[in-house]
Amino acid sequence: MPTLPEKIVFALVVLGAAAWFARRAVFLTRLVRAGAPDPDTRIDRPLRRAASVMADVLGQRRVFRKPLVGAFHILIVWGFFVFAVNTINHFAGPFLPGFNLLGHGALARWYAATADVFAVLIIAGVLGLAFRRHVLRPASLTRPSVESAFVFAFIGGAMAAYLLDYAAHIALGLEADPGSHVVSAALASVFTGLDETVLHLVARATWWLDALAHLALVALLFIPTKHLHLLAGPVNLLLRRTRPRGALSVMDLEDEAAESFGVAKVQEFTWKQNLDLLACIECGRCQDFCPTHRTGKALHPKQLIVDLKHHLLREGPRILAGKEAEEGGAALAGGVVDTEAVWACTTCAACVEHCPMGIEHIDKLVDLRRHQVLMEASFPEQADGAFRNMETAGNPWGFAPSARAAWADGLDVPLISAKGRAEVLFWVGCAGSYDDRGKRTSTAMVKILKAAGVDFAILGPEERCTCESARRLGNEYLYQSATREIIETLGRYSFDRILVTCPHCLNTLANEYPAFGATYRVTHHAEFIGELIDSGKLTPKARTGNAVAVHDSCYLARHNGITEAPRRVLEAAGRRPADPAASGLKGLCCGAGGGRMWLEETAGERINRVRAAELAATGAGAAATACPFCATMLADGLKANDRGDVEIRDIAEYAADSLG
Ligand code: SF4
Numbered sequence: 001m002p003t004l005p006e007k008i009v010f011a012l013v014v015l016g017a018a019a020w021f022a023r024r025a026v027f028l029t030r031l032v033r034a035g036a037p038d039p040d041t042r043i044d045r046p047l048r049r050a051a052s053v054m055a056d057v058l059g060q061r062r063v064f065r066k067p068l069v070g071a072f073h074i075l076i077v078w079g080f081f082v083f084a085v086n087t088i089n090h091f092a093g094p095f096l097p098g099f100n101l102l103g104h105g106a107l108a109r110w111y112a113a114t115a116d117v118f119a120v121l122i123i124a125g126v127l128g129l130a131f132r133r134h135v136l137r138p139a140s141l142t143r144p145s146v147e148s149a150f151v152f153a154f155i156g157g158a159m160a161a162y163l164l165d166y167a168a169h170i171a172l173g174l175e176a177d178p179g180s181h182v183v184s185a186a187l188a189s190v191f192t193g194l195d196e197t198v199l200h201l202v203a204r205a206t207w208w209l210d211a212l213a214h215l216a217l218v219a220l221l222f223i224p225t226k227h228l229h230l231l232a233g234p235v236n237l238l239l240r241r242t243r244p245r246g247a248l249s250v251m252d253l254e255d256e257a258a259e260s261f262g263v264a265k266v267q268e269f270t271w272k273q274n275l276d277l278l279a280c281i282e283c284g285r286c287q288d289f290c291p292t293h294r295t296g297k298a299l300h301p302k303q304l305i306v307d308l309k310h311h312l313l314r315e316g317p318r319i320l321a322g323k324e325a326e327e328g329g330a331a332l333a334g335g336v337v338d339t340e341a342v343w344a345c346t347t348c349a350a351c352v353e354h355c356p357m358g359i360e361h362i363d364k365l366v367d368l369r370r371h372q373v374l375m376e377a378s379f380p381e382q383a384d385g386a387f388r389n390m391e392t393a394g395n396p397w398g399f400a401p402s403a404r405a406a407w408a409d410g411l412d413v414p415l416i417s418a419k420g421r422a423e424v425l426f427w428v429g430c431a432g433s434y435d436d437r438g439k440r441t442s443t444a445m446v447k448i449l450k451a452a453g454v455d456f457a458i459l460g461p462e463e464r465c466t467c468e469s470a471r472r473l474g475n476e477y478l479y480q481s482a483t484r485e486i487i488e489t490l491g492r493y494s495f496d497r498i499l500v501t502c503p504h505c506l507n508t509l510a511n512e513y514p515a516f517g518a519t520y521r522v523t524h525h526a527e528f529i530g531e532l533i534d535s536g537k538l539t540p541k542a543r544t545g546n547a548v549a550v551h552d553s554c555y556l557a558r559h560n561g562i563t564e565a566p567r568r569v570l571e572a573a574g575r576r577p578a579d580p581a582a583s584g585l586k587g588l589c590c591g592a593g594g595g596r597m598w599l600e601e602t603a604g605e606r607i608n609r610v611r612a613a614e615l616a617a618t619g620a621g622a623a624a625t626a627c628p629f630c631a632t633m634l635a636d637g638l639k640a641n642d643r644g645d646v647e648i649r650d651i652a653e654y655a656a657d658s659l660g
């Protein structure tokens with residue numbers, strides 16, 4: 001039992017710590033709330049949100065994508081919950097002698113045994129993670145990290161102190177039910193023969209160590225360090241957006257009260273974007289599959305989030321004092337974030353997919369781009385030509401709008417303006433209309449549709465670019481103008497669904513148009529061809545059995561969750577899909593997304609060449625994809641790598657070939 005002076009000191013320490021924690025918690029909460037209003041409803045679908053948080057926090061769903069780290073981490077996470085009762089008992093003990101939150105019956109005995117076992121498991125988890133961080137030193141983790149060393153010492157120290165405290169009590173004969181403390185009881189034998197005074201000293205010292213380690217850990221959260229993720233992470237996961245990942249937020253360009261569009265300063269981030277920053281654990285998973293990080297460009301998603309977080313915390317007092325508005329504050333693009341990094345993102349969503357804290361990187365980068373384009377008219381030179389072509393010619397290359405259906409000459413493809421109605425409106429897309437490679441895909445698709453007897457039609461010259469890449473480059477104005485025009489055009493005709501061969505068109509028409517009041521049933525051709533085969537309307541005949549390396553388009557796989565359909569089409573077409581080392585949700589981007597298709601890639605290695613090398617490394621003599629951007633980028637990459645012998649084609653071409 002602590003003496004009266006000890007109790008007084010303990011009370012003062014706890015009260016002092018609690019006051020400081022409360023002050024910091026209020027500061028951090030105010031800082032998050034100081035953000036701009038968020039466009040998403042963050043509390044819809046509560047059950048789905050709760051289930052998802054359970055899977056991510058208790059099940060460590062994303063953390064387990066690195067199984068060994070996941071195993072060590074889950075021991076600590078579960079231990080954290082198990083030890084909550086002990087922590088309460090520990091801090092209440094000096095003031096309420098004999099207090100146990102679980103009483104003194106069987107439940108308390110079971111709990112004591114469980115806690116003892118978990119103390120050992122937590123120590124194992126800490127040792128495993130410490131070994132990885134400080135001995136193996138993976139590149140994704142910040143090095144050196146004194147803070148992590150302290151955290152490991154505090155958690156491991158608290159657990160060791162807990163076990164030794166009980167062991168000393170058992171050795172002193174002060175523990176009413178020593179048998180419940182399965183580990184401490186065994187440790188007590190170490191103390192055999194020790195003087196009673198020494199044992200009392202050990203008990204007091206370990207008791208204090210346990211308490212102080214707990215307080216130090218909480219202090220580390222609120223400084224704050226990256227360990228704030230213990231609190232901010234679950235909240236961030238709970239408030240994750242439910243709109244489709246590929247759908248960008250809609251800007252109100254008509255808002256006359258708006259003084260600025262996009263984000264220029266940190267105080268213009270929304271409160272959720274602020275929370276995102278505080279939730280980052282700095283694990284580096286976001287950059288493991290990031291194409292810009294992997295190819296040595298200025299954008300490293302972890303660094304982006306960490307830099308923004310530190311800037312937010314530095315500016316916090318000024319923001320809360322209202323001084324940011326008066327004094328301006330530092331510009332993000334070109335100041336806190338390298339301008340090149342702002343434009344390097346391909347919006348491939350590898351970062352978002354793998355972040356265990358539910359952090360949304362893309363929106364922040366697009367918000368920075370939006371400000372650059374809409375307010376500063378500052379963007380990479382090559383984007384200018386693409387913007388102008390999309391605006392004036394309705395396609396990024398500037399080809400004549402009247403030539404949009406020229407690819408279909410001689411193919412007897414009906415125009416919906418002639419039919420008025422079709423079951424399937426085939427949205428051909430710009431690449432499918434003008435690009436040679438894309439035209440081959442469109443032609444193959446027509447062959448498939450006719451073979452299956454599908455009632456379809458195209459818009460022809462009435463179709464125009466969705467300007468999705470302009471939107472991702474920050475030109476929301478151009479995108480919204482195109483959107484209004486397209487919705488008006490589509491409204492003139494009757495169709496059951498839209499068929500697309502481009503995942504970017506899929507994402508735009510299916511995921512982004514509902515926010516503009518237009519909801520369509522949109523099907524990507526990978527799934528559409530699969531449906532035709534399943535229903536028996538399409539019967540592939542030719543089978544070569546040759547291997548085909550499969551490249552997953554980011555906008556098909558990570559943005560829309562479609563990974564199996566392209567492989568099924570290839571299998572049905574008699575080919576053997578061969579996956580490169582990184583595929584599916586882990587696939588490497590081709591480098592064209594986020595509007596990068598229209599920009600020069602000068603820094604670091606070329607992304608398309610790195611990906612092309614991965615495809616060639618499968619040993620397959622051919623490659624397949626289901627996106628016109630990917631096909632162009634990877635064909636260039638293969639050629640640049642002197643692997644032009646590996647021909648890349650769209651899955652529709654393989655399917656059409658197999659029809660004979
Ligand atoms: S943003 Fe997410 S994945 Fe990246 S370092 Fe932070 S927590 Fe890890």
Ligand code: SF4
Nearest residue numbers: 290345346348349351
């Ligand atoms: S979206 Fe892709 S390119 Fe952009 S930061 Fe994330 S991983 Fe990197």
